[in-house]
Amino acid sequence: MRTHVDLPVSLSRDSAEPLTAQLAGWLRRAMLDGTLASGERLPSTRALAAQLAVSRTVVTEAYQQLYAEGWLDGRHGSGTFVADMEQAPRPPERGAYVPAPPPPPADVINLTPGDPWVRDYDAAAWKRAWRRAAELPPGDSPDPYGLPRLRELLADHLRRARGMAVGPENILVTRGTGNGLDLCALALLAPGARAGVEDPGYRVARTVFAARGAEVVPCPVDEDGVIVDGLPGDLRVLYTTPAHQYPLGGRLPIPRRERLLAWARATDATVVEDDYDAEFRYDVAPLPALYGLDPSRVVLLGTLSKILAPDVGVGWLVGEPGLLARIAGLREAVGDRTSGPVQQAVATLLERGDLDRHLRRMRLEYARRRAAVVELLGPVCRLRGDTAGLHVLAELPADMVPAVVERAAARGVLLDSTRRHHHGEPRLHGLVIGYGSASLTDVRRGCRILAGLIREAR
Amino acid sequence: MRTHVDLPVSLSRDSAEPLTAQLAGWLRRAMLDGTLASGERLPSTRALAAQLAVSRTVVTEAYQQLYAEGWLDGRHGSGTFVADMEQAPRPPERGAYVPAPPPPPADVINLTPGDPWVRDYDAAAWKRAWRRAAELPPGDSPDPYGLPRLRELLADHLRRARGMAVGPENILVTRGTGNGLDLCALALLAPGARAGVEDPGYRVARTVFAARGAEVVPCPVDEDGVIVDGLPGDLRVLYTTPAHQYPLGGRLPIPRRERLLAWARATDATVVEDDYDAEFRYDVAPLPALYGLDPSRVVLLGTLSKILAPDVGVGWLVGEPGLLARIAGLREAVGDRTSGPVQQAVATLLERGDLDRHLRRMRLEYARRRAAVVELLGPVCRLRGDTAGLHVLAELPADMVPAVVERAAARGVLLDSTRRHHHGEPRLHGLVIGYGSASLTDVRRGCRILAGLIREAR
Numbered sequence: 001m002r003t004h005v006d007l008p009v010s011l012s013r014d015s016a017e018p019l020t021a022q023l024a025g026w027l028r029r030a031m032l033d034g035t036l037a038s039g040e041r042l043p044s045t046r047a048l049a050a051q052l053a054v055s056r057t058v059v060t061e062a063y064q065q066l067y068a069e070g071w072l073d074g075r076h077g078s079g080t081f082v083a084d085m086e087q088a089p090r091p092p093e094r095g096a097y098v099p100a101p102p103p104p105p106a107d108v109i110n111l112t113p114g115d116p117w118v119r120d121y122d123a124a125a126w127k128r129a130w131r132r133a134a135e136l137p138p139g140d141s142p143d144p145y146g147l148p149r150l151r152e153l154l155a156d157h158l159r160r161a162r163g164m165a166v167g168p169e170n171i172l173v174t175r176g177t178g179n180g181l182d183l184c185a186l187a188l189l190a191p192g193a194r195a196g197v198e199d200p201g202y203r204v205a206r207t208v209f210a211a212r213g214a215e216v217v218p219c220p221v222d223e224d225g226v227i228v229d230g231l232p233g234d235l236r237v238l239y240t241t242p243a244h245q246y247p248l249g250g251r252l253p254i255p256r257r258e259r260l261l262a263w264a265r266a267t268d269a270t271v272v273e274d275d276y277d278a279e280f281r282y283d284v285a286p287l288p289a290l291y292g293l294d295p296s297r298v299v300l301l302g303t304l305s306k307i308l309a310p311d312v313g314v315g316w317l318v319g320e321p322g323l324l325a326r327i328a329g330l331r332e333a334v335g336d337r338t339s340g341p342v343q344q345a346v347a348t349l350l351e352r353g354d355l356d357r358h359l360r361r362m363r364l365e366y367a368r369r370r371a372a373v374v375e376l377l378g379p380v381c382r383l384r385g386d387t388a389g390l391h392v393l394a395e396l397p398a399d400m401v402p403a404v405v406e407r408a409a410a411r412g413v414l415l416d417s418t419r420r421h422h423h424g425e426p427r428l429h430g431l432v433i434g435y436g437s438a439s440l441t442d443v444r445r446g447c448r449i450l451a452g453l454i455r456e457a458r
Numbered sequence: 459m460r461t462h463v464d465l466p467v468s469l470s471r472d473s474a475e476p477l478t479a480q481l482a483g484w485l486r487r488a489m490l491d492g493t494l495a496s497g498e499r500l501p502s503t504r505a506l507a508a509q510l511a512v513s514r515t516v517v518t519e520a521y522q523q524l525y526a527e528g529w530l531d532g533r534h535g536s537g538t539f540v541a542d543m544e545q546a547p548r549p550p551e552r553g554a555y556v557p558a559p560p561p562p563p564a565d566v567i568n569l570t571p572g573d574p575w576v577r578d579y580d581a582a583a584w585k586r587a588w589r590r591a592a593e594l595p596p597g598d599s600p601d602p603y604g605l606p607r608l609r610e611l612l613a614d615h616l617r618r619a620r621g622m623a624v625g626p627e628n629i630l631v632t633r634g635t636g637n638g639l640d641l642c643a644l645a646l647l648a649p650g651a652r653a654g655v656e657d658p659g660y661r662v663a664r665t666v667f668a669a670r671g672a673e674v675v676p677c678p679v680d681e682d683g684v685i686v687d688g689l690p691g692d693l694r695v696l697y698t699t700p701a702h703q704y705p706l707g708g709r710l711p712i713p714r715r716e717r718l719l720a721w722a723r724a725t726d727a728t729v730v731e732d733d734y735d736a737e738f739r740y741d742v743a744p745l746p747a748l749y750g751l752d753p754s755r756v757v758l759l760g761t762l763s764k765i766l767a768p769d770v771g772v773g774w775l776v777g778e779p780g781l782l783a784r785i786a787g788l789r790e791a792v793g794d795r796t797s798g799p800v801q802q803a804v805a806t807l808l809e810r811g812d813l814d815r816h817l818r819r820m821r822l823e824y825a826r827r828r829a830a831v832v833e834l835l836g837p838v839c840r841l842r843g844d845t846a847g848l849h850v851l852a853e854l855p856a857d858m859v860p861a862v863v864e865r866a867a868a869r870g871v872l873l874d875s876t877r878r879h880h881h882g883e884p885r886l887h888g889l890v891i892g893y894g895s896a897s898l899t900d901v902r903r904g905c906r907i908l909a910g911l912i913r914e915a916r
């Protein structure tokens with residue numbers, strides 16, 4: 001393993017291209033042409049910044065970008081290395097993380113969307129959180145708003161991670177998005193009321209609303225998100241995923257956000273903003289939440305399911321105190337609550353920064369997987385969706401989809417077609433590729449198989 | 459502190475009265491006439507059995523009976539003592555249990571029903587359970603039936619504690635009774651379907667069914683439980699509490715159980731059996747569950763809320779595998795689940811016998827509190843309800859109730875009238891006295907104040 005003391009790179013301050021982009025570009029070329037070989041250690045950010053006479057931020061950002069794209073491999077405290085694209089998954093980082101046992105069907109590569117990666121968690125932090133929770137006695141009368149301490153911490157998290165101007169009085173601790181949707185339905189939808197849901201969209205939203213007696217109205221979505229023009233005037237609620245449309249992957253542009261809220265004000269509707277994976281963006285920062293544009297018209301739902309694990313059972317509902325009081329009352333009336341010890345454990349994870357660290361780590365990991373999908377499937381089909389979240393849409397001719405899904409399954413690759421996400425007849429055909437629950441190696445392997453099948457089918 | 463080596467008691471084998479009852483009667487008289495003084499240590503069960511030439515079971519049962527009635531005080535490993543009726547609560551048992559901090563309004567005595575006593579838990583067992591749960595990684599795809607290991611353990615618990623012939627295939631892990639009721643509503647009640655609920659009865663059942671669009675039909679209850687004659691023929695579901703009617707306290711007699719199931723078969727209704735506090739009986743064993751009489755017609759709901767703490771968030775739904783499969787599918791469709799780490803912790807509590815031990819301890823504790831209520835309120839009003847559970851009904855003239863509730867509140871005693879438990883106009887008037895969440899001392903103090911107020915009001 002060689003280490004370059006000085007890299008033969010020079011940057012131009014006169015170029016229109018930012019210094020970070022120049023450096024990243026040079027490094028990419030150097031890795032392609034062999035100047036930098038697999039496994040090679042790069043100079044530290046401090047050393048390279050000094051060599052190039054640039055700020056350390058320039059180097060850090062370039063490294064991060066290349067890490068996200070899968071070019072580099074990093075081990076905390078031991079440097080940054082040129083990645084081997086074909087290598088097995090990295091060994092767990094020293095001490096901090098333990099790998100979980102492999103999933104039951106070990107030979108199946110699951111590229112369906114919805115599930116996050118739960119195997120690289122910080123076992124020490126996880127144990128500490130539950131140990132602290134167990135130091136408290138069981139509670140006798142659960143607070144329908146959730147633990148005050150956790151509400152404080154979640155408000156703080158949302159202020160930092162999503163730039164939201166909220167306090168604990170705006171937070172109600174749910175068990176996750178399903179529970180949050182159900183509480184919205186209880187509070188906002190009388191039997192027979194009309195509830196809009198994006199089409200294609202999140203099935204659970206349709207089911208939860210219908211199970212409370214609402215009439216579900218499919219609302220068409222384009223590449224940017226829900227289409228505001230033509231939204232019916234009699235919807236009591238509109239369910240939407242503006243940060244990263246599920247499953248098309250669009251990010252609702254600011255002007256459309258403004259028009260959506262104007263529509264809600266004019267028709268007295270409430271917008272339910274599902275912010276399920278807004279923490280994961282790999283190019284630019286997420287847009288501010290709809291909620292921030294008009295808190296009186298929006299309820300925002302968040303969840304730990306994507307950030308940490310679906311099995312924990314904690315989420316949050318953000319809204320105005322008056323609405324929260326109504327929801328809390330309904331919760332008590334139907335005996336609905338979030339487990340106390342679970343809230344205590346999550347509070348500890350937030351308080352100690354463990355969740356933030358996990359989030360940063362997973363953001364890089366998912367970015368690498370996404371880059372692998374784009375690299376391998378980009379040449380054979382059109383990919384849609386912003387560089388965000390845990391899935392990407394691969395458009396295919398309608399008649400090709402069933403055969404590809406079937407042949408992939410025969411080769412051990414599970415795929416999800418867009419059909420499942422449509423309320424009625426699909427207008428968009430293809431596959432929703434999820435890279436949350438398969439390792440980078442499996443994502444690569446699965447996408448290579450899939451690319452071959454698409455080529456054959458064309 | 460004296461210890462009698464030999465008690466001056468002799469039992470007659472020729473008497474019609476069982477040996478246990480003879481011994482218990484002699485001990486009661488001895489404590490009343492001062493032969494046995496407060497704080498005095500009784501002979502060990504082994505020693506007294508040898509002295510009287512009876513089996514040890516005779517002595518153990520007599521001691522348990524008197525313990526339950528509040529005459530005796532026991533410390534594990536250090537003997538059985540004559541209780542001081544006026545003394546402060548016993549100090550925590552050595553090492554094993556730590557007292558929790560007092561509830562916030564320390565000067566208020568809460569005699570409303572519904573909440574259990576959560577302060578005498580086994581802190582070591584509690585911590586061990588969560589520590590073990592944290593040794594497992596978070597789960598990525600929650601099983602809508604619940605953890606297989608927990609389902610096994612719950613089936614085993616129900617076979618032992620309730621004599622039910624069930625296996626894990628009959629168990630679905632819920633978050634508690636509210637969640638169980640909601641899953642029944644989802645699976646069994648189409649919008650507009652008619653659902654019977656005992657009247658007076660559990661408010662949450664009414665609210666949960668109505669919140670799923672069902673028409674709630676109040677079904678009258680008498681001292682023995684729900685009245686079967688006259689049940690409408692068009693109910694899809696009947697909610698009932700046969701083990702210990704809430705709040706009247708009756709236990710549904712066997713012949714009425716048979717008629718109830720005959721009605722369900724004839725009308726194709728499903729009986730939802732809420733077994734919320736069946737673990738707590740202080741005189742005789744509980745009757746077998748309705749479920750056992752006809753599993754095809756009954757869904758049984760159980761919960762840890764009364765046994766351990768409402769804040770844990772685990773319960774169970776017992777039914778036929780076909781119905782459970784339907785419920786599990788609906789659960790997935792609406793994104794409903796029970797937190798994984800919580801299920802792991804509860805499994806450990808069951809597996810190690812911690813929950814059984816807690817249950818035995820609490821059974822004795824509640825029996826003592828109930829005996830105190832009966833002793834102090836029995837002379838001033840009619841008490842209804844079997845010697846079971848965590849509450850008793852005190853009948854009072856309708857016009858007396860509001861004034862008594864108000865004056866008691868002014869003296870720091872919270873009371874609950876029967877009005878809240880009726881669907882329409884109450885037919886029964888009085889107070890539902892809960893002795894779950896107040897200490898024995900507070901139950902005594904509260905009942906003394908209440909008895910005085912009732913005497914004044916007559």
